[in-house]
Amino acid sequence: MEINDLTPAELRVWQAFPKGEAVDFRDAADQRTVRAAVLRALLLDGPVVSGEVAALKVAGARVTGVLDLRYATVESVVRLSHCHFEDVPDLSGAQLKYLNLSGSRLPGLASARIRVDGGLRLTDCRFTGPVRLGGAQIAGALYLEGAEITAPEGTADPVLQLHQATVGEDLCASRLRTRGESRLDGATISGSLRLEDADLRHPGGFVLNAEALEVGANVLGRRLSSQGRIDMRGARIPGRLDLLSSRLSNPGGTAMRASSCVIGEVWLRRGPRIEGMLNLRRSQIEHLNLEPEMLPDQVRILDLTYTSLTPHVPPEQRLPMLERDEGRFDPHGYEQLTASYRRTGDDHAARLVQLAKQRRHRTTLPWYGRLWGRVQDATVGYGFRPMRALGWLLSLLAVGSVTFALHAPAPLKPDEAPHFNPVFYTLDLLLPVISFGQEPAFAPDGGQQWLSYVLVLAGWILATTVIAGVTRTVSRQ
Template structure:
């Protein structure tokens, strides 16, 4: 509501005015003046307007109060304090049909006061404006506005607060704008409902103790977007069960709570994107069970100082309707020094680690955990995995793109029951190179990863390379068996070389045909020589014995090769029948998840 209609005449500049006289003036102003304004006054005594009913706007400009004005249970047309100095404001249960304004005011509460500004259970038919004010109550609530109902917006731009801000149960019809605010205490938004956007651009929150909760936003509901560009928080942010109807944007944010959960939003939900790009985070980001209808983007962020035996980023059982992006951005790699987990998460489109730097200095010693997770595409091209292993057990994807740096993880890769349909990069997981990388990545021989790679190569039309991978699988199996047998290992290696040379473990039938032709030719030569000199003394029957032994070895190698190939075929058929496939949620036009299948952890 505008503040410019005609006003009652106020006293001269900085004149002293008793609180009783102010009360009389307020009650005696005629009905023809819609605004009661007191200017440049020093109000002495306690201004008691409790339960006052006034159908006019009450405005104080450049006034100084000795005692906190008391407007509890008052019913006003409007209330404004502009550039005033107050020891507090008591307006609990007040009903203001217009705006409540504290513009450029200085409010300093005493130690015995409950709060510097008390708007508990108040109602405003307009907006609450706190722009440019300074509220101080170091030992308590600088602003207490629990269950405040505001039909319009709450504007707290450049608000400077020393003390706590209680907005639990707040109801606003419009935005909550605290851009540029400085709050040196706990900000409570528990159970609040913001009808519009929540704006915290360049805000500074914290009071010097990073281990304490600074933002309490459990069950917060926002009807629009959350825009917190370059937000800085010293302390913990707790937002369990938060719901945002739009997007959450925190580019360039600084969140500091070393050794603690710096951001916790378990079971939270965002209808749009969650963007925490190029952020500097000290502590753990915990988002288990989080649901995002769009992308989850932490590209270029740096996560450090997580609690002992905790992840830097925890996205277990999350649901992402778009892409999960943990990439480099603007020459800044995504880095996490205590690992990342997306165990059991479902990503509708792409999980991208291009240019990421992963590390883990403490237990559980896993740099990247995607066990049981599903994604339409895994783009696993980290720039470096300094320490730790990569866990892909029971993960599912349709398309796999993996860099050599992934397979060179220092502690290996968990590949048990990891399934993918196609391989998109021809130079890393193809033929001999792919088999060698798998062998290097696994701590011990497992046939499953080779079978999975061969199946993906067949799907991509690479039948020859698929056979090469399966042949290498048997070669490595015999090598592992020979290492276990020790004394008789040379026999196993000899048998392996014989099969590899003659039949390629069943996947080089041309070699068997060539060996058979050579054997038949040698037999014909021996028989022809014997027929030409039947009585001639020679070397006895050794040619026949050699040929017979060669025939036996060739038959045994062919039989073993056929057995290998049939066993691989049965295993592949069993895998196709026993597994329902990646089980990925279908992609819809709105980017939401539909028909998703939850994969339980064993």
């Protein structure tokens, strides 16, 4: 390109480039238009000055035409901040040292498979079309703080495409605003994914598709507002998934799916009730910081494994979570909750969870199993309330003792029968494995005979349920 063909604005940029000087058009009322072809010529074959580091540093320019750097290698720093692009820049497959478009207005960005040796800064940018960064390799950080990405109505493609991308440091997207799907499936972020105060909206569709996402540290989404489906199936997050004070909403669908994940910590607290399904099936979580009030009506936690659970609340507030998984009985969920209470030393809460597990299991049995289960529950609480057996025994002992004291049964052999004792006679009937010599020596008749049958049967039931409860307790230990 000949220098005589340049406009005054382009000439300023051309002369500043060899020394890496900044050109700011933000205060210029006119003469701020720069052709994309001029910028391309500078970046690919611009003038150089010995001893100086060339760089393209332009602010506030109106860029016309397509900035076409497809598969180009750019050795200079590129900073085009607060610029207005009339056409979508095409940087697909390009290799750059550093790119800064902060504060700019663009109709989109085509940068699939771009390679940036430093950072890529898109802070406070306004995009009215898709940002395509699929397969990008960014050695430094990717900055999307305060960016806004929308697309014309009816656009089917994701508005933010970062699938299979690699980010060497953090992906900073605090205060990001998107209106459509953000796609991060298969992406690798060596640092943290920061989504604090982000506003992501795609009602009825995927708002964040991050399947098989790999993060080196944390996913930080405090005060995140999401309208649509978040899908993080198979994600690997060694730090924490922090969603404190967040609002997750996808009525009639899945609000968040984090199944088959491996996560250090999950924080779901202080926010409003989740609207839509929460799916944590088959995930492995070291610490689950989950507030019961945030849980929706539909929760999927089949085969969820966690080491600790906070905050410490009564089991009555945790148990409904186990009953919302399509109404199915999941013994693993009860065992996980029991173990979490035992780790905190709350054995009473652990026993209540186990009792709830037996009662829930009873509903899956045939009628005779349910009947026997109700007997065990009423008598000794499936072995978790052994004092009930003592109460039943004392009550039956009192009834039998009074009845037989008022009218002693006739002895079978009057000359050989021991002195009748109504208390020990009743104990002989109630305790199947202990004999005081009273029961075989006397023969009740009429109503007393039927009472003796009831006492013998009750004794066997109580003994069987107590033994079953003790056996269950020993096996747990």
